[in-house]
Amino acid sequence: MQKYECVPCGYVYDPAEGDPDHGIDPGTPFEDLPDDWVCPWCGANKGVIQAKSLGSSEARPQVDVERIIGGLQTRPKTTG
Numbered sequence: 001m002q003k004y005e006c007v008p009c010g011y012v013y014d015p016a017e018g019d020p021d022h023g024i025d026p027g028t029p030f031e032d033l034p035d036d037w038v039c040p041w042c043g044a045n046k047g048v049i050q051a052k053s054l055g056s057s058e059a060r061p062q063v064d065v066e067r068i069i070g071g072l073q074t075r076p077k078t079t080g
């Protein structure tokens with residue numbers, strides 16, 4: 001099931017574990033938490049809890065860098 005993370009403090013709500021200390025049974029999805037549920041760590045409301053992204057792949061920005069060559073510099077040969 002989808003895990004959710006408290007942005008301010010980093011607490012992760014795992015639906016498989018629930019929040020027994022606050023009357024949330026294991027297996028309770030985040031969507032079914034009561035509106036008055038707050039983060040057990042920092043007390044923030046559900047508004048700051050965000051879905052934890054799946055996968056661990058690092059996001060790498062793809063930037064296309066175009067190198068414009070204004071002209072080749074030619075070094076004239078010096079004859080001695």
Ligand SMILES: [Zn+2]
Binds near residue numbers: 042044
């Ligand atoms: Zn928190």
